[in-house]
Amino acid sequence: MRASNYYAHPGFERAGLRRREPEWIRARVFDRDSLFIPVWRTQNLVIEREGDSRAAILAVEAVAPLLGGLSEGDFEERLGRGEFVFLGVIDERAHFALDVSGIEAPLDMLRSPTLAAAGIEGAAIAQEAVRFADLRQLGGRLERHESALLALARAMMFWHSRHRFCGLCGAPTRSEEAGHMRRCTDAACNTMHFPRTDPAVIMLVTDGDRVLLGRNKNFIPGMYSTLAGFVEPGESLEDAVAREVREETAIEVGAVHYHSSQPWPFPANIMLGFYAEAVSSEITVDYGELADARWFERDWLMSHVDDDSFRLPRLDSIARRLIADWLAERT
Numbered sequence: 001m002r003a004s005n006y007y008a009h010p011g012f013e014r015a016g017l018r019r020r021e022p023e024w025i026r027a028r029v030f031d032r033d034s035l036f037i038p039v040w041r042t043q044n045l046v047i048e049r050e051g052d053s054r055a056a057i058l059a060v061e062a063v064a065p066l067l068g069g070l071s072e073g074d075f076e077e078r079l080g081r082g083e084f085v086f087l088g089v090i091d092e093r094a095h096f097a098l099d100v101s102g103i104e105a106p107l108d109m110l111r112s113p114t115l116a117a118a119g120i121e122g123a124a125i126a127q128e129a130v131r132f133a134d135l136r137q138l139g140g141r142l143e144r145h146e147s148a149l150l151a152l153a154r155a156m157m158f159w160h161s162r163h164r165f166c167g168l169c170g171a172p173t174r175s176e177e178a179g180h181m182r183r184c185t186d187a188a189c190n191t192m193h194f195p196r197t198d199p200a201v202i203m204l205v206t207d208g209d210r211v212l213l214g215r216n217k218n219f220i221p222g223m224y225s226t227l228a229g230f231v232e233p234g235e236s237l238e239d240a241v242a243r244e245v246r247e248e249t250a251i252e253v254g255a256v257h258y259h260s261s262q263p264w265p266f267p268a269n270i271m272l273g274f275y276a277e278a279v280s281s282e283i284t285v286d287y288g289e290l291a292d293a294r295w296f297e298r299d300w301l302m303s304h305v306d307d308d309s310f311r312l313p314r315l316d317s318i319a320r321r322l323i324a325d326w327l328a329e330r331t
């Protein structure tokens, strides 16, 4: 069995049935064993120490300043706004995503002693070591399990922030099922809205001992990667693979094989990874989409060291995984 991709498998039980037990959820929010993952305007809380990045996963007492004196009375109201999302259970400890976007400067409310009480080993953490960061910018420096937890928390809070009103009637929505559904507050409408994740295909096109890689205009200098694109309504994944490759490079593909998938919460995607066998070889680059696309020989890729003329995609991406697994196949 293949190892999971980065951002997948937070290593916990989602405990979906618990979402419909409001009393259990309420008790867990006030439980000293529960843990909270703060999300501030799509950024995650991390601790940087000695070149190492860790997720800041906080116990109730550590997160108390951010909760702002949460009382049982206003708990229901805040739960309904989607401030809390029950993510799941690890070692019998409930984990919640906590939206702190309403606070202008949440870092000012966190002090070293409270963070030290959060169960993070080692000496007290310096205030400046704690920051809110874009998970994507961390570039895979977090441990896998932590990265998957932060990705899930970020994805859920992004969805809440974009679905505060009903898409059918425009009335406000309220969070239900511990943050996993929003329902329209207009009684006649009553529509339920569920978290979204939009499918995108990403494929390594192979032709014997060479592969097709492209450069997006926005990539860092020298970076080439696999082709990718969104699945359109009414389209199979295989058709989406063939269409995207044809549109971007005019290469026709035959057999398409599934490899693995990766949650990609930037902002709300699931990347579905494939190998696609080319049945043509003449590249015509769509310069509206790409800056370049070329065939790369296996031996050349194996011997090249990343520099500004050519570099492989980032280590936490499924694109890198598709390329690395292909390179490893026949060595």
Ligand SMILES: [Zn+2]
Pocket (backbone or CB within 6 Å): 166, 167, 168, 169, 170, 171, 184, 185, 186, 189, 190, 191
């Ligand atoms: Zn509605």
